[in-house]
Every structure is written in C-alpha cells, then in structure tokens.
Amino acid sequence: MEKSSDVLTKEQIIAATEETIRRYGMAKTSVTDVAKALDVSHGSIYRHFKSKTELFEAATEQWLEEKIVAPLADVCRDSSLHGVGHVQAYIQTLVRLKRHYAREDEALFAMYAKVSDESAELISKHIGRIVGHLMDIMLRGGLESDHPERSARAVFYATARFHHPAHAYEWKSAAIDAEFSDVWALIEQGLKTND
Amino acid sequence: MEKSSDVLTKEQIIAATEETIRRYGMAKTSVTDVAKALDVSHGSIYRHFKSKTELFEAATEQWLEEKIVAPLADVCRDSSLHGVGHVQAYIQTLVRLKRHYAREDEALFAMYAKVSDESAELISKHIGRIVGHLMDIMLRGGLESDHPERSARAVFYATARFHHPAHAYEWKSAAIDAEFSDVWALIEQGLKTND
Known part of the structure; x- marks a missing residue:
C-alpha cells in the first residue's frame, strides 16, 4: 500500500480505522492510532477528516451501507416476494x-451504537434508506395507505x-424470536387490514 | 428525624438517596454522600443494603412503583374505559x-435508565407488572387471544x-406524537382483528 499522504485516500483511512477499532476497541482508538496503522502523521488524517467524530461517522456510514443497507436492498429487489410476506422478509x-x-463484529457494532446516540443526522439518513425500501415494497405489494411514508x-x-x-442486550434472551413473532403477528394484522 | 442507626429505616435511606442523586447526579453520588445526608456512618447504610448497586436498585424499584406503576394501576382499574380504547389509554x-x-426528574430517570441496563431481574419484574395490567384490560375488554400474556x-x-x-433522546423530536399515532394505528388494527 502507498503510504505517502498525497495518495492517501478516505477509503484507506476508513479501512485502517475499522481495523484499529477491531483491535483496540472503540474507547481506546485515537486518530494517532489510525495514523500509526497507516504509517502517516495524524495531520494526514486531519486533511481528510476534520475531527475524530467526523472520522468515526464516516466509518459508521460505510459500515451501515455495506453490512446492513446493501443486503436489505437485495431483499427489497427480490421479485419472488410480495405484499405482507415481502415486508416480513425485509424486517x-x-x-x-x-x-x-x-455478536460477530462487536467492536464495530459498538461504534455504530455510539454514533447512533450522538449523530442524529447520520442515523436519520440511514433510517430514511430503510423507510424508502419499505415504502417501495408496500406500494409494489398493493399495501395501500393514505400516507405510505408514515406507514412504512x-x-x-x-x-x-x-x-x-440500544436493545442489543435483550437480543441474547432465549425468548427473543418468540417475542418478535408475537409483535409481527400484531403488525401483520394491521398491514393486512389496509390490504 | 431520628438519626441514630438503630432506628434508621430502609425508607429513610432511599429518600436520602433520591435527594442526593437529585442534588449531585447519578455518577457523583456515593454511599458516603447518602450517609452524610443522613448524618450516619456509611456502615449504617450497609446494614440495610449490601452494596451501592443494591441501594440504587431499591431506589429505582420504589421510584418505578410510585411514579409509573401506581398511576398505571389507576388507568387499569378505570371502569369508564373498555376494550381497545382502554389498552390505548393505558399505553x-x-x-x-x-x-x-x-424531562422533569432527569437525575432519577438517569438512575432508572442505568439500572434498566444492568439489572435484568428488576426490570423483568417491572415489565411483568405492566404486562399483568395489559392482560387484565384485554381480557375484561373481550380482546380474546390464544395466548393473552404473549399478546399483552x-x-x-x-x-x-x-x-x-434508551429511546429518551428521541422523545424530544417534534414528530414523536405523530409517530406514536402511526404505530398505534398499526397495532390497533391488529388488536381489533382479534376482537
């Protein structure tokens, strides 16, 4: 990998940030640690990201896009699914x-959880992507509503x-799948009534 | 108030804990601060509560019972309400x-939020109280279900x-009431379908 700062890209910095967080954890990762991992000065990082907050937000945005939104977009596009069943498969x-x-990417999940708490704008944009998918599925599936965006x-x-x-600690419960099914049954009836 | 430790009651200690947390905040309140407020040694506190955790849990339990469960029990008993409308008024x-x-009792709400994260047993008991109320309302209101406890x-x-x-930061949003209404509309349809 090229190490001189003039060819250092945002993508390289984000990759190094992820790697460093996975190694040391969120709380112990500084911009200096990321710079060290890339063998550059921390000034080289600040040329691309104004602050640690901005760097961690960019890393979270990419993580969400790659790990969550991309596979969800596949479910959204899946033409073998339709209507309420499509909404259910998506959720x-x-x-x-x-x-x-x-469970499997604990350090970066902790980064995402922290940024969720602190960056309303980034999370609002992320939720907007998901709500967009849901609206698309509901409209294509004939689940009419006076306010499609609000229903989604x-x-x-x-x-x-x-x-x-914030609920991740509850997901370890043995009852979590049954609890989701019960909530889904309640919602499903609501969706079908609009069908 | 009697100050000698032999007549010191759990109730007095909890009242002093609440007062101290309201004054200094959750993070800065120690057992020693509570003992000081009561003019007793911290050993007197430990005779009633084995640890700071146990003391804060007892304070949270009482706070939840008084501020949340008691007024909810009134709504549960309200005979002017019935069926889906009763469930809605309760929630x-x-x-x-x-x-x-x-908003109005920020310091003790922060105590409750922290204990929620850390004391699964206490919160499970608290949720049990609420689920009990909801089951009662649903059964009296003719909202039949194969599994009343799971539906509640x-x-x-x-x-x-x-x-x-954990969602308190989202409650400041101007859209929160409309968002609740939309979720309620979805659930209400689900409840009515079982009616």
Whole structure:
C-alpha cells in the first residue's frame, strides 16, 4: 500500500480505522492510532477528516451501507416476494443482520451504537434508506395507505426493540424470536387490514 | 428525624438517596454522600443494603412503583374505559409518564435508565407488572387471544420506542406524537382483528 499522504485516500483511512477499532476497541482508538496503522502523521488524517467524530461517522456510514443497507436492498429487489410476506422478509433480514453483527463484529457494532446516540443526522439518513425500501415494497405489494411514508416508518418503529442497537442486550434472551413473532403477528394484522 | 442507626429505616435511606442523586447526579453520588445526608456512618447504610448497586436498585424499584406503576394501576382499574380504547389509554399514559419524568426528574430517570441496563431481574419484574395490567384490560375488554400474556407483551414491545429509557433522546423530536399515532394505528388494527 502507498503510504505517502498525497495518495492517501478516505477509503484507506476508513479501512485502517475499522481495523484499529477491531483491535483496540472503540474507547481506546485515537486518530494517532489510525495514523500509526497507516504509517502517516495524524495531520494526514486531519486533511481528510476534520475531527475524530467526523472520522468515526464516516466509518459508521460505510459500515451501515455495506453490512446492513446493501443486503436489505437485495431483499427489497427480490421479485419472488410480495405484499405482507415481502415486508416480513425485509424486517426479519434487518433483525437478523443486526443481531449477527452485534455478536460477530462487536467492536464495530459498538461504534455504530455510539454514533447512533450522538449523530442524529447520520442515523436519520440511514433510517430514511430503510423507510424508502419499505415504502417501495408496500406500494409494489398493493399495501395501500393514505400516507405510505408514515406507514412504512410505523413498521420500522414498531419493531425497534428488535433492531435498534440500544436493545442489543435483550437480543441474547432465549425468548427473543418468540417475542418478535408475537409483535409481527400484531403488525401483520394491521398491514393486512389496509390490504 | 431520628438519626441514630438503630432506628434508621430502609425508607429513610432511599429518600436520602433520591435527594442526593437529585442534588449531585447519578455518577457523583456515593454511599458516603447518602450517609452524610443522613448524618450516619456509611456502615449504617450497609446494614440495610449490601452494596451501592443494591441501594440504587431499591431506589429505582420504589421510584418505578410510585411514579409509573401506581398511576398505571389507576388507568387499569378505570371502569369508564373498555376494550381497545382502554389498552390505548393505558399505553398512552405509560408513554406520557416516561416522557414527563425524563424531562422533569432527569437525575432519577438517569438512575432508572442505568439500572434498566444492568439489572435484568428488576426490570423483568417491572415489565411483568405492566404486562399483568395489559392482560387484565384485554381480557375484561373481550380482546380474546390464544395466548393473552404473549399478546399483552407484544403490545408493550411494539411500543418500546416510546417508553423504553434508551429511546429518551428521541422523545424530544417534534414528530414523536405523530409517530406514536402511526404505530398505534398499526397495532390497533391488529388488536381489533382479534376482537
């Protein structure tokens, strides 16, 4: 890898940030650690990211896009699914992905959880992507509503306990799958009534 | 107030704990501060509570019982309410109470949020009280279900975003009431289908 700062890219810095967080954890990772991992001065990092906050936000944005939004976009496009079953498959994928990364990519999930708390704008944009997918699925599936965007958002919020990072500690419960099924049954009836 | 430790009661210690947390905040309150407020040695506190954790849990339990469960029990008993409307009034009271105390009793709400994260048993018992109320309302209101306890729990979990303390930062949003209404509309349809 080229190390001189004039060819250092944002992508390289984000990759090194992820690697460093996975090694040392979120709390112990500084911009200096990332610079060290790249063998550059920390000034080289600050030329691309104004602050540690901005760097961690960029890393979270990329992590969410790659690990969560990309596979969800595949479910959204899946033409073998339709209507309420399509909405269910989408939400179940969201729940499964979040649970998977909370367990298997703990350090970066902790980064995402922290940024969720602190960067309203980034998270609002991320939720916007998901609500967009849900609207698309609901409209194509004939799940009519006077307010499609609000209906899609309601499905997202009613299932928050199963995908919002603040609830990750509850996902280890043996009852979590049954609890999701029960919440889904309640929502499904609501969606079908609008069908 | 009697200050000698032989007549010191758990109730007095909890009252002093609340007062101290309201004055100094959760993070800065120690058992020694509580002992000082009561003019007793910290050993006198430890005769009643084995640890700071146990003391804070007892304070949280009492706070939840007094501020949240007692007014909810009134709504549960309210014979002017019936069926889906009764469930809605109950959940709306829960949401309103949590939002009120997050704003007006910030220090003790922070105590409750921290204990929620750390004491699964206490919170599970608290949720059990609420699920019990909801089951009672649903059964009296003719909202039949094959699994009344699971249905009641589903209503509680589907509205978690609006009453779980980890979401308190989202309650300041101007859209929060509209978002609750939309989630409620979804659930209400689900409840009515079982009616």
